[in-house]
Structures are given as C-alpha cells and as structure tokens.
Amino acid sequence: MWTDTRPAAELPKLFERGGDVISLSGGLPDLDVLPLDAISTQLSRLVRLGGKLALQYTTPHVAKALVPAVADLMAREDGHADGDNLIPTSGSQMGLTAVALALGAPGETILVQTPAYPGATAAFRTAGLELHGAAEDENGLDPEQLRTTVRELRSAGATVRMLYVNPTFQNPTGATLSVPRRAEILTACRELDLLLIEDNPYGLLGFDGATTTLFQALDPQQVVYLGTFSKIFAPGLRSGWIAAPQHLRHDLARVAEIISLSPSALAQGALAAFYSRSGWTDLIDRYRDSYRERCTLMADALDAELGADTPWTWQRPDGGFYLWLRHRDRADAGRYAQAAAAHGVSVVPGGHFSVAGEHADGLRLCFSNVPRKKIAEGIGRLAAALTEPAPQERELTAVAG
Ligand code: PMP
Secondary structure: OOOOOHHHHHHHHHHOOOOOOEEOOOOOOOHHHOOHHHHHHHHHHHHHHHHHHHOOOOOOOOOHHHHHHHHHHHHOOOOOOOOOOEEEEOOHHHHHHHHHHHHOOOOOEEEEEOOOOHHHHHHHHHOOOEEEEEOEEOOEEOHHHHHHHHHHHHHOOOOEEEEEEOOOOOOOOOOOOOHHHHHHHHHHHHHHOOEEEEEOOOOOOEOOOOOOOOHHHHOOOOEEEEEEOOOOOOHHHOOEEEEOOHHHHHHHHHHHHHHHOOOOHHHHHHHHHHHHHHOOHHHHHHHHHHHHHHHHHHHHHHHHHHOOOOOEEOOOOOEOOEEEEEEOOOOOOHHHHHHHHHOOEEOEEHHHHOOOOOOOOEEEEEOOOOOHHHHHHHHHHHHHHHOOOOHHHHHHHHHHO
16 A cells, blocks of 8 residues: 555554453543433434435435534534535544545645644545644644744645644643634635644533634635534444535535445434434533543542652643643653553553654543543553653662662
8 A cells, every 4th residue: 555554553452442451542432421212213213214215325415404403513613504515424534534635635745733633644644645743832833833834845845735723622632722823823824825624523522511613613715624423422323524615615525425425314314313303402511521520530530649749741621532641851651651551551652643753752541431430540550650660760770679
C-alpha cells in the first residue's frame, strides 16, 4: 500500500480488553444511558412497516425526516443545517476521508491542530496529504503563527488549502477554543484562503450544558463541518453528516457516494424515528450527567493518588471524554504507558496524537466508558506506574541499596 496508515494500524492494540485490565484507552460512549426498549420498538416498527425502503439502497442525501434532527443539533451551537448543505456520512471518520479525497490532492499540505485525533491524521495520510502541525499559544491555535506558517510553507513551494480543527472538548486534550479566538482564526483563514475543517463530535457534551458557537456558525462559507451521531446517540449506527459551503457540496457529495454508494436508510430512519418521538435533550442530558460524574471521579482520584508534588500536570475538562496528562519535564510518556499496562491499566501515549513526533510527553485517559466502581482502582494502578522510578533510576537504586 502506498499510503501511510501507521497510527490507525497500531491503535487497535490499545483498545484490546480482557483479563483484569482496566481500559482508560478507548473513546467509547456510555451506552447504559440509551433507552434500548424504545429504540428496539422503533426499529422493529421501521422494519415491519417500511422495511423494503429501510433495507434498500437509498439516494445519497440526508433523509428528509432526519434533516430537522440534524438542524436541531447544530442550532444548539448556533450552526446551520438544511436540506441543501448536508451530505450523509457513516460517521465523521468517513467525513474526514471524504474531505481529504474531495478537497485535497496527494502531495498537498494540510495544517492540523495538534495533538490530533489519530483517525484524522490517518485519513489525511491515506489520501496522500502531507501533515503540518499548527502552532499554539496559551489560548490554543494561534492565528498569527498560522499566517507565518502558511506563508513559509507556500514560499517553500507547498500547496496549503486546509486547516483541521477539533475545537470543542478536543480529543485528546479536552480543550475548547474560545469564540473570540475562533473569529480571529477565521479572519486568518479568509486572508490565507484556507478552508477550515471543523470536526465536532463532543460539542454538546459540556458537563454543565454550556455550548460554544461553531466555526460553521461564524462563517458557513469558509468551513466544512463534520457532525456525527456517534457520541450523542450511538456509534453502532455509523451515521453522521457533513455541512458544506454551497460551492463544495457537489464535490463532497460525489466522493461520499464513491466511498459508500448510499447512506444506511435503516440507520437514518432509526435516528429520525427516535428524534420525532423523544427529541435530543433528554438523551444528551443523560450522557452529560454520566460523563460529568465519571470525570469528577477520575480527576478526584488523580488528585488523591498523585498529590501536589507530581511531575504530571492536567486540567479538569468541562466536557467530552478525555483527560490529558503531561509530564512537566517532557519525559517520554510511552514508557509510562507500558508500565501502566504492566500494572493492569491501559492509557494512550501522547505520541499517537502527534504529526511529527511531538506530544510524546502526554497520556490520554478516557473516562467515558469506565465502570464507576473501577475508576479509583484504575487511577490507583496508573499512579503506581507513573510514580515508579525510570528504569535507569531503578538500577541506580538497586546498586546503591
Ligand atoms: N473525530 C474525532 C475527534 C473523534 O474523536 C472521533 C471518534 N473518536 C471521530 C472523529 C470519528 O467518529 P465517528 O466516525 O464515529 O463519527
């Protein structure tokens, strides 16, 4: 294979479960909150009354009945969706691939907010794009440095047309870009003729219900928005959407059709049926409650286990799935992840989220799917690994002692 799928190929090992291992690695939603009986009734009704349509190929559109459900979700973050700007996907992973194939060309450079979701970097590499990390300051992605970077890359002969961002409760840091910063980034994008790719699976999962205005809301013509039902409903339906500027809609729709031929009418029907009966608010509130509780348990356990005198720093997130630990002295966290595995807990080392070897001092902890009663034990095991002396220090201690 000529393309580079390195990060995606390595990730499954980290998601392996089994034995006594407590997994803090996989970014899985907590499906305990799903009303399975209601969904089962709706699915069975859908198949019984409309099975020959729901199980048939369908046209490459977001189904009419589902458009209000998507519009409702996007409006919660001031975004806009209607029948004209939507393209169906099998989730944002497909959205990322479609964007890279439709709007980029092999050899072109895409700027990436880092640390970055490895599925995004793998999708871009697989489409033949070169990746370049976008610089940050203390408020996140830095528009001034963006200008400098793009000018430098272009004067060195690179074609740079896109900037990828996961702006709210970012995977893996949990960080959110402020609205004023978003506006500044968009101003830079317009000046530089850069299309902004906004990947937003977690935006409605703020623990206190607060939302942040989408890039797409601030400038719909400069932004390709990737939405998904994976984190506010369930990933198993493999359903999402792209909200695209008018002039890109056709190219994106064509590539989406090439990738999947047709969206799943069954999945779209199930989502539309759920929305028309229950709306989103109740389910999203239940997800938020679950993640707020789990995040608090995990952050409290980290405080208690690591104490104040620790080289590991982190911030309590306000939403999403993840806690991001960094080593103050920039130590390579990979060996701590291995030590953690030996102690029976899995976490993802920061190098997986890098574009060019950066972030090796990070560890991603996912709280969204850990059973509540296992969180303290998992963090206890992790703390034992994080406070273990480095191998060479262990040898010195052994010689000295
Ligand atoms: N983008 C980000 C930032 C993600 O974290 C994920 C899933 N973990 C995806 C995209 C892909 O999600 P899906 O294909 O299920 O919509």
